[in-house]
Amino acid sequence: MYLFLIFVAMFPLGVLLGQSVSGASETHPLVEASISAVAAGTFLFFGTLHGLATSPMIVRCCNQREFVGAVAGFVVMAVVAIWT
Numbered sequence: 001m002y003l004f005l006i007f008v009a010m011f012p013l014g015v016l017l018g019q020s021v022s023g024a025s026e027t028h029p030l031v032e033a034s035i036s037a038v039a040a041g042t043f044l045f046f047g048t049l050h051g052l053a054t055s056p057m058i059v060r061c062c063n064q065r066e067f068v069g070a071v072a073g074f075v076v077m078a079v080v081a082i083w084t
Contacts, residue, residue: 048074 024031 047077 021031
């Protein structure tokens with residue numbers, strides 16, 4: 001229950017932080033870029049390492065075909081991210 005209340009409280013705090021950052025980004029252009037970089041890093045972590053930490057493929061990495069497939073998927077997603 002407490003985690004839900006913390007989650008609910010983060011929305012208004014995020015809106016207020018976003019408004020203050022958008023106002024500061026005109027005078028300090030690196031602020032918005034830094035926040036975007038942190039957000040991208042968070043998405044990369046949760047999209048790759050966090051999910052792989054509990055993956056049976058990592059616990060017993062004996063199937064080279066699955067491992068190469070996962071790495072190829074990461075590479076394709078990175079190319080798509082750079083391309084778009």
